[in-house]
């Protein structure tokens with residue numbers, strides 16, 4: 001039987017999958033979705049209409065399980081992105097042990113654990129770090145796909161699954177059994193697997209403040225933006241204040257959540273929950289969620305994002321200014337104050353006037369993140385790097401995941417003669433906004449100055465690609481007075497001085 005599927009039914013199927021499982025499939029995956037829909041309808045011997053109605057209404061768990069097996073990707077291995085496990089051992093676990101010194105229990109989670117490699121890696125690191133036997137360490141591991149969980153429960157793996165596992169760890173925690181490697185039995189028992197859907201509320205799983213560390217890697221990049229936000233909000237609420245969240249390499253929380261601070265150690269980025277999660281409405285409105293979700297899948301991203309940001313900021317501040325001001329600024333001037341005017345002055349290279357205009361803005365503008373960022377940039381261009389740094393710190397208190405603030409801090413640290421700290425901020429900026437060219441260019445130039453030509457070439461190569469599609473207004477703002485062409489030429493010249501061509 002080969003049931004016929006209409007375009008409308010396919011769209012309904014796509015929407016129902018987002019709603020029920022969180023997963024988003026773009027146009028290029030429609031024929032795959034069509035195949036899945038045909039298979040499910042045929043297997044259940046239903047009409048497409050009846051099947052979709054049930055899926056939309058209240059899909060039975062068995063059907064969600066079957067769909068998960070059809071739709072999810074289970075690629076994983078032990079110690080994937082080992083730098084994150086180093087950060088877990090060196091920073092997150094010791095910090096959480098201090099916080100739980102009285103209870104002496106740590107609750108860790110692998111969300112979207114697939115066949116268990118991530119959860120067992122967490123358990124191994126915890127056992128190696130928390131050596132005092134009076135501590136109780138539990139790893140909760142969840143996935144929607146039942147067949148991968150069955151494999152996880154067995155805890156037997158091929159050598160390929162351990163390809164990134166340090167040899168001493170392999171020797172200590174695994175025993176060869178025929179062609180397989182079997183995990184230490186006691187360790188296996190510290191991990192509890194459960195079938196659960198991250199896209200739905202599960203009050204037993206997501207109790208407030210229980211987890212110390214959550215790994216949720218390479219799962220949310222497949223989610224629709226709203227489902228990603230909702231899942232992150234659940235994780236934030238169920239992490240203890242100060243608890244840690246590890247996402248996949250290409251995933252960021254920029255534009256998704258305000259509840260976390262970003263940290264960077266070795267080559268790993270990770271997040272720490274702020275003391276009190278803020279309501280979702282405090283999210284920066286201009287940030288493109290898509291860039292945070294799957295930057296690599298979005299060529300041509302962010303062409304007007306920054307200009308929209310400035311327009312929104314101007315409108316927002318104008319709205320905040322009282323019509324008959326009680327403010328200290330003259331009401332007339334305050335009511336017509338526009339951040340866009342400062343940008344016009346900037347475009348005309350009247351930098352001092354732009355800075356004076358910003359500094360004389362209405363009081364309501366002074367805590368606005370976009371105003372603070374423009375101010376910080378103008379200050380650093382004017383050589384006032386200490387004041388610029390203060391503006392950035394003020395901005396980061398409001399929006400801890402602001403990529404622009406980290407970029408300006410990189411410039412400030414360079415002015416202070418601290419190139420390594422500068423590169424650290426460049427890395428944070430580039431991680432938060434993978435489409436942002438300037439931090440790549442800046443860190444490439446700094447690496448070249450430091451004689452690290454390999455790192456310089458890598459950063460400059462990425463900067464060259466990103467510069468071609470960088471938002472025009474971001475070039476204006478962050479380009480230090482250079483045009484896009486001039487920045488590209490600067491980049492190419494720096495590459496040639498590294499002794500190689502791209």
Ligand SMILES: C[S@@+](CC[C@H](N)C(=O)[O-])C[C@H]1O[C@@H](n2cnc3c(N)ncnc32)[C@H](O)[C@@H]1O
Pocket residue numbers: 021022023068072073074075076077080111112113114115118142143144145148196197198199216217218219248
């Ligand atoms: C690519 S694997 C990631 C495995 C591991 N976290 C890692 O990074 O190595 C993604 C896993 O997420 C699971 N997943 C996808 N959607 C899910 C959902 N709505 N609820 C629970 N798990 C889900 C898939 O079944 C799959 O096993």
